[in-house]
Amino acid sequence: MEFRDVLARRRMVRNYDDRAIDRASLDRIAAAALRAPSAGNSQAIGVVVVTDPETRIAIARIADEPEYVASGFDPWISKAPAHIVISVSEKVYRDRYSEADKLGADGSQIDWPVPFWWVDAGASMMAVLLAAVDEGLAAGFLGVHSLPDLSQLLGIPDHFDPIGVVTVGHPAPDRRSGSLDRPKKTATDVVFTDRWG
Ligand SMILES: Cc1cc2nc3c(=O)[nH]c(=O)nc-3n(C[C@H](O)[C@H](O)[C@H](O)COP(=O)(O)O)c2cc1C
Numbered sequence: 001m002e003f004r005d006v007l008a009r010r011r012m013v014r015n016y017d018d019r020a021i022d023r024a025s026l027d028r029i030a031a032a033a034l035r036a037p038s039a040g041n042s043q044a045i046g047v048v049v050v051t052d053p054e055t056r057i058a059i060a061r062i063a064d065e066p067e068y069v070a071s072g073f074d075p076w077i078s079k080a081p082a083h084i085v086i087s088v089s090e091k092v093y094r095d096r097y098s099e100a101d102k103l104g105a106d107g108s109q110i111d112w113p114v115p116f117w118w119v120d121a122g123a124s125m126m127a128v129l130l131a132a133v134d135e136g137l138a139a140g141f142l143g144v145h146s147l148p149d150l151s152q153l154l155g156i157p158d159h160f161d162p163i164g165v166v167t168v169g170h171p172a173p174d175r176r177s178g179s180l181d182r183p184k185k186t187a188t189d190v191v192f193t194d195r196w197g
Contacts, residue, residue: 001133001134006130006133006134007130009133010129010130010133010139011138012139012140012141012177013076013138013139013140013167013169013171013174014068014073014074014076014140014174014175014177015073015074015076015079015171015172015173015174015175016076016079016080016081016138016167016169016170016171016172017169017170017171017172018079019081019169019170020081021081021082021137021168021169021170025135025137026049026051026082026168027049028131028135029084029128029131029132029135029137029139029168030047030049030084030128031131032127032128032130032131033045033047033084033086033124033125033127033128034124035127036120036123036124036126036127037120037123038116038120039093039116039119039120040093040096040097040099040102040116041096042092042093042096042097042116042117042120043092044088044089044090044091044092044093044096044117044120045086045087045088045089045120045121045124046086046087046088046089046156046157046160047084047085047086047087047124048084048085048087048154048156049082049083049084050082050083050084050085050154051081051082055083055153055154056077056078056080056083057078058153059077059078059083059085059144059150059153059165060075060077060078062144062146062149062150062153063077063142063144063145063150063165064145065077065078072175073174073175074172074174074175076140076167076174077142077165077167079169080140080167080168080169081168081169081170082167082168082169083165083166083167083168084128084139084165084166084168085150085154085156085162085164085165085166086121086124086125086128086162086163086164086166087121087151087156087160087161087162087163088117088118088120088121088124088160088161088163089117089157089159089160089161090115090117090159090161091159092117092159093116093117094109097109097110118163121163122163125141125163125164125166128166129141129166132166132168137168137169137170137171138168138169138170138171139166139167139168139169140166140167141164141165141166141167142164142165142167143164144162144164144165147161147162150162150165
């Protein structure tokens with residue numbers, strides 16, 4: 001598939017049919033997380049691919065799936081045949097930026113103009129979402145409010161923070177999110193040349 005088509009087709013899909021995902025395809029999707037850039041080449045992510053049905057049901061519970069269903073959505077989290085959980089470690093960045101080539105002339109660490117770990121984890125998430133489309137599948141991302149429960153369930157080490165859950169599967173017709181009632185901005189609205197505005 002052409003990259004522009006992958007990009008154009010990506011959307012958060014909140015329902016999947018019963019078909020399983022080919023494991024090799026799933027592994028390629030998960031590995032796409034590693035194609036994201038990382039500040040200082042910190043490479044501070046870890047990825048858990050979940051296919052075990054009981055674990056997926058537990059994740060759905062932690063992610064408040066009953067509330068989605070009560071508001072008219074499909075049980076899209078437990079129905080998705082795979083979940084991909086990307087975690088990132090702030091500590092790994094801080095350790096990396098304590099190395100000689102990253103310290104300022106006065107020996108100080110950068111003052112972190114933005115938390116690079118969140119930037120990079122988001123880039124990994126987008127790579128995974130696009131890879132799913134490239135494999136002829138669909139994906140969704142959801143923020144999970146009880147991240148400590150998710151960490152405990154999946155055995156994620158203390159200094160890694162999961163950013164949420166990517167659901168992956170064969171797309172089925174789904175209910176649109178209320179967020180999509182917001183008009184989509186176009187490049188004309190937000191892309192400027194040489195100066196904002
Ligand atoms: C950081 C982040 C958190 C999100 N959390 C949720 C969520 O908890 N539940 C959900 O249904 N969608 C969630 N979304 C999906 C957004 O609602 C969706 O990306 C947005 O409405 C635009 O739709 P589209 O991605 O299909 O173009 C999240 C997206 C991002 C980037």
